[in-house]
Amino acid sequence: MSRPRATIVVTGSELVRGDRQDRNGPFLASEVVRLGLDPDRIVIVGDAPDDLGPVLAAALESDLCLVSGGLGPTHDDRTVEMVARAAGRELHVDEGLETEIAAISRMVAERLGRPYSDFEDGVRKQATLPDGAVSLGLAGTAPGLVLDANGCVVVILPGPPRELQRLWPRALETERVRAVLARAPAVRRRVLRFFGTPESAVATALADAGGDGDGVEVTICAREFEIHVDLVAEPGAEARTDSIASTLRSALGRHLFAEDERTVAEIVLDLCRELGLTLATAESCTGGLVSSRLTAVPGSSEVFVGGVVAYADDVKRAGLGVPDALLEEHGAVSAEVAQAMAQGVRERLGADVGVAVTGVAGPEGGTPEKPVGLVFVHAAGPDGEEARRTELPGDREMVRGRATAAALHLARKLLQTRHTDE
């Protein structure tokens, strides 16, 4: 049974000019893969009619066409108009939708202290739909749309990733999209997530397990400095999927940290909750990335009390009680100072568990003894500690991101050990 094909069209001049990296294409692609469809291409195109027109025309030859962006109120947001043209549909203003968008725009106008008249044209534009299109409701002031274009189901979603991801599930509930999905073979999906092992080691283990195929599709991908393995099984291939999973488990068990979709931040917070422990962070080179990852999780305030970003040494001393002697003897980037930061934040913020990071993010500040990328992470709990020294590759952003992952995974390790001890 062959899979329906999905073509993804991402519009936005700033994207096709490389000013910003597109996140919608990869998101929608992995979604359609998860749903058992075949993504054939992702096209990133500007909103000039001469560019967008031919791309949309070609995309409508697919079974499912997902279009993102160009739904804003401004002159260069042409997606709806261009899709209508490609599908041979007239446009009309949806009164109900216009009222809905107007209500929101009035609030925004008030908040910004602008006359509503500034918004009127934009509201009318955003309430204009191709004949036969179904609204998915609003994200911001832009509606998502679904329509049938001579056999191709077209889903139009707003460009801001968060808004797109909020409306996407609603598209999956529409009759038209459900009809396309019904033509895809039912698949069962399972995930294995590893940390601290290279992608190639996972690939080798997979090869030892016989590789994919025979109804099992395996994708190995590096994300958030972790290796995520997705196993998608077609009906009848469940047993083979299980054997691949167990081979990977026995080959790389040490590095396996999850068999579900939870992020490491969620896992750390859940472990703290289960153990009845509170958590605090002490960060130097990551500058607040660890605490922002933790506090991104709803309900994190139940266990996360706070953190100290100790960028200057004075703050390491005054804010975390790191002894002068330690800083002088070992330097701010050292195992000793990482430990003192973790212990200090536990004490100063009255938390059960303290997680600390100190390192050289670069591009400046590296020395032969302490090169850019050298990072020390430390986790201190009520009855145990974990420490790690690592040299991380990449530029400043990479080093900070990898160091954040290292800190969160060290905390997970400390808590999981304690968890299994109990």
Next chain:
Amino acid sequence: MSRPRATIVVTGSELVRGDRQDRNGPFLASEVVRLGLDPDRIVIVGDAPDDLGPVLAAALESDLCLVSGGLGPTHDDRTVEMVARAAGRELHVDEGLETEIAAISRMVAERLGRPYSDFEDGVRKQATLPDGAVSLGLAGTAPGLVLDANGCVVVILPGPPRELQRLWPRALETERVRAVLARAPAVRRRVLRFFGTPESAVATALADAGGDGDGVEVTICAREFEIHVDLVAEPGAEARTDSIASTLRSALGRHLFAEDERTVAEIVLDLCRELGLTLATAESCTGGLVSSRLTAVPGSSEVFVGGVVAYADDVKRAGLGVPDALLEEHGAVSAEVAQAMAQGVRERLGADVGVAVTGVAGPEGGTPEKPVGLVFVHAAGPDGEEARRTELPGDREMVRGRATAAALHLARKLLQTRHTDE
């Protein structure tokens, strides 16, 4: 004089399935923009001939076609073969190239302890070029190539971003690519960045200025909760660009915060540097996002001393010295506590300027008096303060992101006022 068009084709099954984010498309796109060309689309496509073939055929209608990936030694690396087919070229083995690649492969074989015969087919494949193609030299064992396909100059580059970026400058030195670049008019680009005004208000102002066209291309895009306006002027249209810019300036001057590419974090740090002031943050609902945005900037340690993430009220008291009375009387989410946090972090961390955020990020914790999205930001300096109360729309991530932007822009406002006073 119209700009030559460039089409970018990025191959790779893991990319079209969303397993990994493509970095080559954005890199090549910003390069061609920098060189005065018009990138019309970036196509991410798998290496199956049925998918790749039509995409390449369409791409060869452009003036410049940049292809990345699919140059490996294995059977599913089909880029060279498919480009040759699309260009109607025969393939031949380049003896010199074969010797070059063989030498490297022999070293690899030795290191891995494999017989060279394992590599022989791959070497021959990687040394196979379309007739008339020029090699750019090797990255790894794959050569970059340039060829002329009936008027379209095709550049083929390896998929690994580092290798692609190393060979790209060599492509720019080839006669064929230079000839395309010579046809590009010099464009002048200018940017205007606004905060606190809706996209539609900018669109209205642009319409009042006569809109774009006539050699001026205007892109309005909402990014990081700011509105970024890009003006690209072709030769002769500079005057019109200036008049559009000044219309926008006079209509929305209050909200204009930059006419360059600097982020608000960079602007805040630069202002501190110019004024000889140090900076510290006190964050509740943003949980470290403000400090992580600041420390993402290289050299931020010169002015940013650190921050306190005061999530629990105890940390607001102990870490920032927020008086009990204030917390009891006004609650943690209040103008009074925001001010106390900003003043507290100045004092505790010994910084000249303190920036504080407190609010309800949601999804839980909202009340009729203090709904989800209610945020107070406060900036306190050596001789002045700025405060703002705002109700932000969106989910937890949106509210946190908007609150972070609000805090950084409030700090900028405080510092700019002081700056102009001097």
